[in-house]
Amino acid sequence: MNKPMTGITRRKLRSSEWFNDPHNPAMTALYLERYLNYGLTRHELQSGKPIIGIAQTGSDLSPCNRHHLELAKRVREGITAAGGLAMEFPVHPIQETGKRPTAALDRNLAYLGLVEVLFGYPLDGVVLTTGCDKTTPACLMAAATVNLPAIVLSGGPMLNGWHEGERTGSGTVVWKSRERLAAGEIDYEEFMSIVASSAPSVGHCNTMGTASTMNSLAEALGMSLPGCAAIPAPYRERGQIAYETGSRIVEMVWEDLKPSDILTREAFENCIVVNSAIGGSTNAPIHINALARHIGVELDIDDWQSVGHKVPLLVNMQPAGFYLGEEYHRAGGVPSVVRELMTHKKIHEGAMTVNGKTMGENCAAAPKPDNDVIWSYDKPMVKDAGFLVLRGNLFDSAIMKTSVISKEFFERYLNNPKDPNAFEGRAIVFEGPEDYHHRIDDADLNIDEHCILFVRGTGPIGYPGGAEVVNMQPPAALIKRGIHSLACIGDGRQSGTSGSPSILNATPEAAANGGLAILKTGDMVRIDLNKGEANIMISDEELKRRRAELMAAGGFKYPANQTPWQELYRSTVGQQATGACLELATRYHDIAGTIGTARHNH
Numbered sequence: 001m002n003k004p005m006t007g008i009t010r011r012k013l014r015s016s017e018w019f020n021d022p023h024n025p026a027m028t029a030l031y032l033e034r035y036l037n038y039g040l041t042r043h044e045l046q047s048g049k050p051i052i053g054i055a056q057t058g059s060d061l062s063p064c065n066r067h068h069l070e071l072a073k074r075v076r077e078g079i080t081a082a083g084g085l086a087m088e089f090p091v092h093p094i095q096e097t098g099k100r101p102t103a104a105l106d107r108n109l110a111y112l113g114l115v116e117v118l119f120g121y122p123l124d125g126v127v128l129t130t131g132c133d134k135t136t137p138a139c140l141m142a143a144a145t146v147n148l149p150a151i152v153l154s155g156g157p158m159l160n161g162w163h164e165g166e167r168t169g170s171g172t173v174v175w176k177s178r179e180r181l182a183a184g185e186i187d188y189e190e191f192m193s194i195v196a197s198s199a200p201s202v203g204h205c206n207t208m209g210t211a212s213t214m215n216s217l218a219e220a221l222g223m224s225l226p227g228c229a230a231i232p233a234p235y236r237e238r239g240q241i242a243y244e245t246g247s248r249i250v251e252m253v254w255e256d257l258k259p260s261d262i263l264t265r266e267a268f269e270n271c272i273v274v275n276s277a278i279g280g281s282t283n284a285p286i287h288i289n290a291l292a293r294h295i296g297v298e299l300d301i302d303d304w305q306s307v308g309h310k311v312p313l314l315v316n317m318q319p320a321g322f323y324l325g326e327e328y329h330r331a332g333g334v335p336s337v338v339r340e341l342m343t344h345k346k347i348h349e350g351a352m353t354v355n356g357k358t359m360g361e362n363c364a365a366a367p368k369p370d371n372d373v374i375w376s377y378d379k380p381m382v383k384d385a386g387f388l389v390l391r392g393n394l395f396d397s398a399i400m401k402t403s404v405i406s407k408e409f410f411e412r413y414l415n416n417p418k419d420p421n422a423f424e425g426r427a428i429v430f431e432g433p434e435d436y437h438h439r440i441d442d443a444d445l446n447i448d449e450h451c452i453l454f455v456r457g458t459g460p461i462g463y464p465g466g467a468e469v470v471n472m473q474p475p476a477a478l479i480k481r482g483i484h485s486l487a488c489i490g491d492g493r494q495s496g497t498s499g500s501p502s503i504l505n506a507t508p509e510a511a512a513n514g515g516l517a518i519l520k521t522g523d524m525v526r527i528d529l530n531k532g533e534a535n536i537m538i539s540d541e542e543l544k545r546r547r548a549e550l551m552a553a554g555g556f557k558y559p560a561n562q563t564p565w566q567e568l569y570r571s572t573v574g575q576q577a578t579g580a581c582l583e584l585a586t587r588y589h590d591i592a593g594t595i596g597t598a599r600h601n602h
Contacts, residue, residue: 010254014148015051017597018122027600031122044085050253052079052246053126054088055114057135058155061093064132064204064211065155067233071242075127075153078246084125084253086246089117094134096210096468096495104493105465107134107287108573108582109565114142119591120598123148125253127245131155131204133496136214137287140223141581144259144295147590149252151354152224153245154215156233157206157325161198168198169207169318171497175471179484182476203233206325207318210496213280214287219334220274222262222353226362230333232326248355257356260590263295266348269307270338270359273346276311276386277337279320279403281496282504285387286466290579293586301397301507301577305389305532312380313403314340316373319499320403321381323373331373335366344377390527392535393543394515395506397577398489400529405501409485412449414529422528424537425452425487429521432457433469441475445521449474449483452525456516458492459509460573460580462558464566467492471500487527489534491516493576503527503534507577510556517556518546 018031032045045051054075058068076086092110096103118126128139130152143150161168177194180186186194204211215229225245231237268288275284285304292299314337317323332339341347342363349360369376385403405414413423428451430436436455439445447453453474458467470490474483488502491509508514515536519525524537536543550556561567572582 010048011256013048013050013124013253014592014597015122015124016048019045027602030602050084050124050250051122052084052086052249052253053118053121053123054086055091055117055126055128055139056088057091057094057129057131057139059090059093061098062095062132062135064095065129065135067202068129068131068155071153071155071239072129074239074242075246078243078248079250082247082250084250087123091135091139094132094138096133101463102465102467103132103134104460104467104580105566105569107138108569108580108585110135110138111141112582112585114139115145115591118142118146118148125149125249127249128152129155130215130218131211133210133214133283136211136218137291140218140291141294144263144291145585145588146592147258147260148592149249149256149258150223151245151249151252152215152218152228153242154218154224154229154231156203156231156235156238157212158199158203159201159232159234160206160324160326161200163194163197167318167322167324168194169324169497170198170205171209171495172207172319172499173198175473175498175500179473179479182473183479201232201234205497207497208279208281208315208320210281210283212325212328213275213278213284213496216278216334217271217275217280217284217288220271220338221267222351222359223259225355226335226353227333230325230329232329235329251356252354255356257354260295262352262354263291263297264351265297265299266351268292268297268299269303270347270351272304272308272386273311273341274334274337276308276403277313277341278315279313279317279385282387282399282401283493283496285399286493286505286576286580289577290581293579293581294589296589301389301399304387304399308386309388309402310384311341311346311386312377313382313385314369314375314377314380316375316381319497327373331370332367335363336369336374338363339366340369340374340377388529388532390503390529390532390534392515392533394489394519394525394534394536395491396508396514398503398506398534400503401501404499406485406499408483409501413487421530422526423487424524424526425450427452427454427519427521427523427525427536429454429456429519430472432463433467436469436472440472441477447475447478447486449478449486452487452489452527454516454519455488455490455492456510456519457556457558458490459506459511460576461570462509462511462556463492464570464573466576466580468495470494470502470504471498505576507575509575511558512575513550513555518543518550
């Protein structure tokens with residue numbers, strides 16, 4: 001799988017600036033002596049072996065990544081066998097289902113911490129252990145900023161969940177079961193039992209949620225070994241590829257193969273195309289656009305439609321399809337998807353990857369579509385499966401995932417022959433998820449099957465962090481009538497495990513005084529997918545009057561900061577269309593290459 005080490009010149013390593021600098025014996029001694037106190041030897045540290053960091057994202061607080069505590073042992077063995085020296089260190093924990101108010105708040109915190117480790121410590125390369133949603137972009141963003149040789153080791157999805165003979169997909173089963181609870185079909189205990197069945201083993205979500213999406217996209221970008229993303233966490237192949245990843249990063253250090261050599265514009269276009277084909281998460285544009293900014297590649301929200309919308313859905317995996325992670329792996333995972341896309345010239349085959357081979361070389365012999373789990377390009381599950389970008393007086397941009405538009409949603413909102421792919425509805429506005437949960441069943445709102453549900457104050461600044469709350473279910477009264485989805489729009493995000501065709505990631509958010517801030521319950525709103533427009537149906541004069549009132553009142557109100565990090569985050573974070581980055585951080589590129597090593601500490 002890995003390119004053999006042949007003809008590689010052994011260059012001076014970055015770690016030697018710490019451990020073997022004869023021109024500065026005092027500092028060399030200071031750095032050296034403390035790293036001996038747990039059993040390392042002078043020979044190991046001064047022999048010229050590459051020192052490889054293992055960025056450990058597993059912990060008891062991060063159950064989706066916890067098995068990396070064991071996988072790191074195989075990574076370490078691979079590093080040692082290839083002639084490297086491993087140093088494992090913790091990454092700030094991120095767990096999508098555990099962190100309040102939202103794990104998105106900590107993506108940038110983990111990024112900042114990892115940048116400081118990669119730049120400030122004696123490391124020549126790094127293995128990035130990833131899994132749960134935000135760990136993958138946080139690690140990739142940091143590696144891109146510092147630009148040391150880096151490789152991604154995904155943790156892999158959980159085994160399939162089962163309940164009464166049916167697959168239960170993590171996350172997806174939550175959204176389905178809460179509808180059944182609201183309809184009175186199941187009680188609290190049944191709800192808990194069904195959802196618990198979807199997490200049968202170590203690993204991240206076994207659906208094509210944001211975790212499987214982002215790890216698949218890390219592979220599509222060329223930052224993982226071929227096949228890495230889809231291997232279920234408990235499979236033996238997961239431990240095997242951990243060893244191979246450890247071995248390969250040592251070779252990458254000698255080759256000086258860095259993220260900037262891999263993360264090119266072509267790689268990002270491959271990533272967008274693969275995202276459409278796998279039915280990837282609406283969180284992907286946020287994370288991938290952020291990564292592009294940190295590596296210095298031009299990429300914007302419109303690229304997700306222009307490059308990806310006309311790509312068909314090939315992977316039959318929940319929430320857009322039927323199967324789960326085990327079938328995705330057995331059908332061939334990312335390499336099989338890429339191979340099928342290659343046959344229709346949708347992939348830049350010459351894009352470089354971490355194993356030293358091109359994407360085309362890696363995927364040419366992958367399994368062909370089985371037309372069950374992975375469908376053919378000519379006979380796909382959905383013809384145009386990418387994202388649509390919408391604009392208007394509601395926001396400068398928002399996205400809609402077209403691969404999950406259900407028949408029910410299409411028939412109610414998009415099937416008017418006199419106005420195809422467009423609809424108008426009465427707005428019902430909620431001030432965050434708490435307000436939604438409190439009032440969704442309020443009969444005085446008179447919510448019917450043609451209303452549009454809005455939630456605001458849920459973006460990077462407003463929440464803070466950007467909350468996964470836009471996939472709002474209808475009132476219980478409508479669910480009992482068989483109406484399972486209403487149009488939902490918001491400045492927050494939604495879980496990649498949700499099958500809701502929401503319009504989300506609205507930029508600018510209400511907390512940045514975007515158009516959602518002046519929307520009122522009862523306003524008529526028009527959405528036109530053909531034109532890519534989303535507008536409150538009010539006059540320009542009324543629009544100006546409302547905006548003037550908003551600004552005179554001091555702008556949109558949102559909750560006060562609760563921690564120092566929230567205050568710092570809010571004061572520096574950008575909007576979701578541009579990656580929700582810490583804006584000041586996007587000025588820093590190739591730190592290791594442009595600065596080298598930092599000033600001495602004594």
